[in-house]
Amino acid sequence: MGEYLIKKVEVGPVRTNCYIVRKKDSRDAVVIDPGAEITVIRDALFKMDAACRVILLTHGHFDHILAVGDLKNANTLVGIHKHDEHFLTERDMFSAMLPYDPRPFEKADVLFDKEGSYKVGSFEFYVIPAPGHTKGSVCYIFDDIMFTGDTLFKNSIGRTDLYGDPQEMEKTLKMLYNLPGDYAVYPGHEGPTTLSDEKARNPYFAKYRVR
Numbered sequence: 001m002g003e004y005l006i007k008k009v010e011v012g013p014v015r016t017n018c019y020i021v022r023k024k025d026s027r028d029a030v031v032i033d034p035g036a037e038i039t040v041i042r043d044a045l046f047k048m049d050a051a052c053r054v055i056l057l058t059h060g061h062f063d064h065i066l067a068v069g070d071l072k073n074a075n076t077l078v079g080i081h082k083h084d085e086h087f088l089t090e091r092d093m094f095s096a097m098l099p100y101d102p103r104p105f106e107k108a109d110v111l112f113d114k115e116g117s118y119k120v121g122s123f124e125f126y127v128i129p130a131p132g133h134t135k136g137s138v139c140y141i142f143d144d145i146m147f148t149g150d151t152l153f154k155n156s157i158g159r160t161d162l163y164g165d166p167q168e169m170e171k172t173l174k175m176l177y178n179l180p181g182d183y184a185v186y187p188g189h190e191g192p193t194t195l196s197d198e199k200a201r202n203p204y205f206a207k208y209r210v211r
């Protein structure tokens with residue numbers, strides 16, 4: 001499947017999926033959503049013989065970002081959508097439940113603001129803004145692989161009642177439904193799926209299906 005090796009580790013109290021995306025022809029790796037448990041993430045990087053060069057965040061909720069400060073070093077670039085950047089330094093409403101909240105961070109290195117191809121470090125990927133679960137939620141596309149964060153899950157979607165906006169989510173879902181082609185989908189929680197399977201079965205896409 002393309003030019004990348006992908007490994008998932010589940011981290012933290014709400015079992016967030018953290019993905020390591022390593023190039024097959026180099027040690028360079030992207031880590032998507034290092035939410036907690038830096039030792040688990042480091043161990044996975046070690047076993048893949050990978051070096052984290054880029055950290056990409058699908059959105060700013062605590063369970064996706066709290067190991068950024070531990071993982072980042074002088075050779076790491078951090079990217080997030082500009083509308084979720086504030087989560088890097090502001091505690092959110094859930095962090096009071098946490099025994100340990102290692103904020104604040106330094107600023108992000110790259111702020112995404114619109115759909116398109118981005119080059120960060122040696123990686124090229126496509127960013128689709130996907131507001132709804134949070135204002136600055138995005139999907140990242142590497143070849144035919146889509147990382148959907150808490151926007152799209154297998155058979156479900158992310159909640160919009162806390163920081164989210166149901167109307168924005170509706171527009172995002174319609175946009176995802178109308179994307180041409182197919183993608184392997186790696187969500188922010190639970191198991192993988194494909195965009196075509198979700199188009200066919202996800203109840204939140206039902207209204208867009210041709211009857």
Ligand SMILES: [Zn+2]
Binds near residue numbers: 059133158
């Ligand atoms: Zn979330």
Ligand SMILES: [Zn+2]
Binds near residue numbers: 061063064150189
């Ligand atoms: Zn989450």
